[in-house]
Amino acid sequence: MRYALEMKGITKEFPGVKALDNVQLNVKKGEIHALCGENGAGKSTLIKILSGLYPSGSYEGECLIHGKPQSFSSIRDAETAGIAIIYQELALVSEMTVAENIVLGAEPSRKGVIDWDQVTHDVQRWLAEVGLKNINPQEKIRNLGVGQQQLVEIAKALSKKAEILLLDEPTASLTDSEVEILMGILQELRKRGVTCLYISHKLNEVFRIADTITVLRDGQTVSTRPTSQMTEDQVIAQMVGRELTDRFPKSKRSPGEVLLSVQDYSVYEPGTKSKKVDRISFEIRKGEILGIAGLMGAGRTELVTSLFGGYPGKSDGEVWMDGKNIRIQSPKDAIRLGIALVTENRKETGLILGMDIRQNLSLAHLDRLHRGGVLQENEEVSLAEQYSQELRVKAPSLETVVGTLSGGNQQKVVIGKWLMTQPRLLILDEPTRGIDVGAKYEIYQIMNRLAEKGISIVMVSSELPEILGMSDRILVMHEGRFTAELSHEEATQENIMYAATGGQ
Amino acid sequence: MDAKLQHSGNEADKTLTGKQKAMQLLGKMDLRAYTMIAALLGIWVFFSFMNEFFLSPRNLSNLFLQMSVTSILAIGMLLVIVAGHIDLSVGSIVGLTGGIAAILQVWYDWNTLPVILVTLFVGVLIGLIQGWWVAYQAVPAFIVTLGGMMMFRGVLMGISKGSTIAPLEDTFKLIGSGYIPYLMGWGLAVVAIVVIAVSQWKQRQTRKKYGFALSPLYADVIKILFYAVLIGIFVSLMNSYKGIPFPIILVLVLAILFTFIAKKTRMGRHIYAIGGNTEAARLSGINVRWRTMTVFVFSSLLASITGIVLTARVNAATIGAGTMYELDAIAACVIGGTSLMGGSGTIVGAVIGALVMASLDNGMSIMNMENFWQFIVKGGVLILAVWFDMYSRRKKTA
Numbered sequence: 001m002r003y004a005l006e007m008k009g010i011t012k013e014f015p016g017v018k019a020l021d022n023v024q025l026n027v028k029k030g031e032i033h034a035l036c037g038e039n040g041a042g043k044s045t046l047i048k049i050l051s052g053l054y055p056s057g058s059y060e061g062e063c064l065i066h067g068k069p070q071s072f073s074s075i076r077d078a079e080t081a082g083i084a085i086i087y088q089e090l091a092l093v094s095e096m097t098v099a100e101n102i103v104l105g106a107e108p109s110r111k112g113v114i115d116w117d118q119v120t121h122d123v124q125r126w127l128a129e130v131g132l133k134n135i136n137p138q139e140k141i142r143n144l145g146v147g148q149q150q151l152v153e154i155a156k157a158l159s160k161k162a163e164i165l166l167l168d169e170p171t172a173s174l175t176d177s178e179v180e181i182l183m184g185i186l187q188e189l190r191k192r193g194v195t196c197l198y199i200s201h202k203l204n205e206v207f208r209i210a211d212t213i214t215v216l217r218d219g220q221t222v223s224t225r226p227t228s229q230m231t232e233d234q235v236i237a238q239m240v241g242r243e244l245t246d247r248f249p250k251s252k253r254s255p256g257e258v259l260l261s262v263q264d265y266s267v268y269e270p271g272t273k274s275k276k277v278d279r280i281s282f283e284i285r286k287g288e289i290l291g292i293a294g295l296m297g298a299g300r301t302e303l304v305t306s307l308f309g310g311y312p313g314k315s316d317g318e319v320w321m322d323g324k325n326i327r328i329q330s331p332k333d334a335i336r337l338g339i340a341l342v343t344e345n346r347k348e349t350g351l352i353l354g355m356d357i358r359q360n361l362s363l364a365h366l367d368r369l370h371r372g373g374v375l376q377e378n379e380e381v382s383l384a385e386q387y388s389q390e391l392r393v394k395a396p397s398l399e400t401v402v403g404t405l406s407g408g409n410q411q412k413v414v415i416g417k418w419l420m421t422q423p424r425l426l427i428l429d430e431p432t433r434g435i436d437v438g439a440k441y442e443i444y445q446i447m448n449r450l451a452e453k454g455i456s457i458v459m460v461s462s463e464l465p466e467i468l469g470m471s472d473r474i475l476v477m478h479e480g481r482f483t484a485e486l487s488h489e490e491a492t493q494e495n496i497m498y499a500a501t502g503g504q
Numbered sequence: 505m506d507a508k509l510q511h512s513g514n515e516a517d518k519t520l521t522g523k524q525k526a527m528q529l530l531g532k533m534d535l536r537a538y539t540m541i542a543a544l545l546g547i548w549v550f551f552s553f554m555n556e557f558f559l560s561p562r563n564l565s566n567l568f569l570q571m572s573v574t575s576i577l578a579i580g581m582l583l584v585i586v587a588g589h590i591d592l593s594v595g596s597i598v599g600l601t602g603g604i605a606a607i608l609q610v611w612y613d614w615n616t617l618p619v620i621l622v623t624l625f626v627g628v629l630i631g632l633i634q635g636w637w638v639a640y641q642a643v644p645a646f647i648v649t650l651g652g653m654m655m656f657r658g659v660l661m662g663i664s665k666g667s668t669i670a671p672l673e674d675t676f677k678l679i680g681s682g683y684i685p686y687l688m689g690w691g692l693a694v695v696a697i698v699v700i701a702v703s704q705w706k707q708r709q710t711r712k713k714y715g716f717a718l719s720p721l722y723a724d725v726i727k728i729l730f731y732a733v734l735i736g737i738f739v740s741l742m743n744s745y746k747g748i749p750f751p752i753i754l755v756l757v758l759a760i761l762f763t764f765i766a767k768k769t770r771m772g773r774h775i776y777a778i779g780g781n782t783e784a785a786r787l788s789g790i791n792v793r794w795r796t797m798t799v800f801v802f803s804s805l806l807a808s809i810t811g812i813v814l815t816a817r818v819n820a821a822t823i824g825a826g827t828m829y830e831l832d833a834i835a836a837c838v839i840g841g842t843s844l845m846g847g848s849g850t851i852v853g854a855v856i857g858a859l860v861m862a863s864l865d866n867g868m869s870i871m872n873m874e875n876f877w878q879f880i881v882k883g884g885v886l887i888l889a890v891w892f893d894m895y896s897r898r899k900k901t902a
Contacts, residue, residue, distance in 0.1 A: 310787045330789070331788065331789045332791065334789075341787065351781065352781045352784055355847075359773065363790075366770045367770070367789070370769070375768055378716070381716065
């Protein structure tokens with residue numbers, strides 16, 4: 001059996017983390033091979049190795065294309081070997097035309113002068129191959145729909161004589177009909193002998209189109225089998241099937257009365273009418289930890305950011321707190337009402353990296369730390385000291401710049417910042433992303449302590465063990481809607497994953 | 505285990521050697537400010553070797569006068585840059601507000617006080633308009649203030665009908681070319697030293713109240729003495745010529761006031777936070793738009809003060825007044841260690857930067873070097889200063 005692509009014993013380490021651990025991947029020529037795994041299972045890392053983004057030598061193991069060993073040191077090397085990648089986020093220049101984009105970086109030219117007649121001729125042929133016969137090559141990319149742009153990307157890949165296509169979540173931003181078109185074209189390409197590596201966590205698509213499925217978990221290959229020998233449940237079990245040991249501190253608590261109640265809440269993408277969150281309702285009790293599970297892009301971040309008043313798009317629906325109807329227009333309103341949001345990405349939206357620990361801790365609390373506009377610095381220092389000790393921030397002093405701290409300590413500073421505002425409802429969006437096991441455990445302990453004190457916690461997380469281990473109740477979100485509500489007792493990794501991938 | 509933080513590390517201090525204590529004391533002040541001061545002293549030593557008159561009281565008095573205009577502009581520019589923006593219009597605002605002041609006084613015979621008030625009001629108004637476009641309409645500051653730079657110059661040409669407007673009244677001229685009398689100068693020095701001593705003492709008391717570690721008493725005394733000597737040297741130098749130039753007093757007052765705003769107020773903290781990470785600042789409940797507009801109001805207000813000082817000093821308003829001053833102000837901030845990315849920079853640094861630029865100008869002109877050299881050297885120093893800053897930071901992280 002000849003393989004188009006073989007990866008043998010791939011191991012890739014980052015400081016402190018083994019992203020890939022002895023991964024094997026064998027893709028037959030002319031097949032559509034699906035790569036499945038949870039967020040963080042190592043799919044992206046694998047792609048970056050295949051694309052030459054992580055040059056050979058920065059990982060262990062071997063890559064073979066059509067049986068020949070390869071050592072890519074750049075993206076161009078990978079392209080020369082016939083690999084092309086269609087990224088999740090489109091990599092087209094939106095102000096350039098379709099034709100310009102397709103030939104970008106490989107313009108047919110004579111002495112540096114581009115031969116535009118040749119370009120138009122070639123481009124029309126490739127566009128026809130991906131079913132875009134009716135598109136004018138002179139149209140600007142930004143005037144095309146997302147689905148069409150995706151197809152232009154594929155045309156671009158074909159123009160580079162790609163024999164192996166890597167598609168990373170290609171349908172993440174496509175409508176149903178666009179997905180149909182894409183599926184059709186992939187089948188067409190398969191007939192022509194193009195090999196596809198299809199990465200997706202939408203299992204219904206995977207089962208429709210893939211010939212073979214490889215499941216990755218925690219950086220290791222779990223299995224590679226023909227689709228016909230697998231069921232969706234088996235794939236889910238393999239994706240999540242790790243032993244749950246005692247990684248979650250237990251605490252006894254009994255949630256009290258309802259603190260916040262949300263009814264028919266929708267969130268719109270900024271400037272459009274498309275809904276990121278679609279008429280959802282839920283409530284949270286005092287001292288309860290509510291987990292919100294779901295895949296990336298399900299609308300969880302949009303939901304919590306909008307509730308906090310920090311999302312740029314519009315929202316409608318009703319929010320009640322303590323039985324009173326409230327309207328939150330800005331984060332300032334939310335803080336005043338006792339709502340805090342620890343955002344998903346601490347470096348981009350949580351911290352001022354160039355400021356020190358003290359200044360970051362007090363940032364959301366400054367409105368109560370001044371007299372006539374003048375900061376009460378002594379008060380500030382003693383509060384900062386109190387919270388950094390309570391959360392065990394490990395740093396030489398409060399004057400340490402937060403950019404120099406480890407991820408776990410940075411996350412503690414963000415949490416401390418919000419605890420200083422004395423919230424009644426603490427929303428945590430991916431609270432343990434990218435931090436080590438020890439710091440995770442400490443953050444779980446903090447959450448338990450807060451819940452025991454009667455603070456309500458909403459935790460958005462893509463890590464199933466954490467959702468299962470920490471939540472009193474779990475809501476599962478899929479494409480802007482809740483597809484399941486599960487109690488701590490009834491929730492399993494399988495039924496959460498089932499609801500998160502769209503099963504009702 | 506508990507993270508032990510330095511603030512409660514009172515006992516630890518006792519075991520430190522004298523050298524370590526000195527290092528600790530130095531470390532608490534801005535290390536970059538020391539490099540700046542060292543560079544400035546280097547420039548001064550160089551010029552005093554080249555020309556003995558450089559360090560004469562008369563020339564130093566001149567030098568401080570020359571730096572005052574750039575310094576006041578640099579204070580406003582610093583706030584704008586820290587907030588992550590830029591203000592290219594300040595030079596034109598200097599010209600326009602100076603022109604308005606001169607027109608009111610020369611053509612309409614207004615008294616000095618109402619002239620100043622109206623001029624400052626115009627400054628605030630311009631800041632509100634430009635700030636609104638940047639903060640609430642999200643037009644990039646570069647564009648808004650570039651447009652402003654052209655428009656305000658145009659307005660000036662229109663209202664002054666292209667003529668030079670002079671002369672101004674004596675009371676007005678004092679703002680730009682007055683000197684503080686001999687005795688009053690010493691009086692101010694004593695007041696300043698007392699204020700420093702009292703605030704140090706008060707700081708000790710509150711730190712004690714909160715139970716924070718105190719630096720040893722003698723360290724505080726040395727600090728106060730150091731400032732006292734510095735102030736004494738400055739006043740006696742200035743007094744041996746004509747006294748302290750009034751614009752220098754203005755620069756010092758504004759620098760202290762805005763350092764206070766930047767370091768000690770909620771507004772100042774917000775401005776640094778916005779420049780450091782706008783999104784994080786917004787999600788921490790900071791009203792980013794309002795603060796951004798405020799910053800432009802400050803910048804234009806300070807530019808109108810500069811307009812008054814400049815018009816008073818040259819005793820005339822011309823249509824070319826203030827041309828390219830925005831670039832001097834930006835250069836002063838950058839030489840003073842301000843990052844154009846926003847979020848960092850100090851007013852002291854910006855003022856020292858202005859002093860460096862003025863020293864280069866002054867030193868080269870008393871060496872009788874031709875004018876074109878000043879542009880070439882200043883440009884080179886600007887690039888070198890930023891390169892050195894980036895180089896030393898790279899080394900630190902590597």
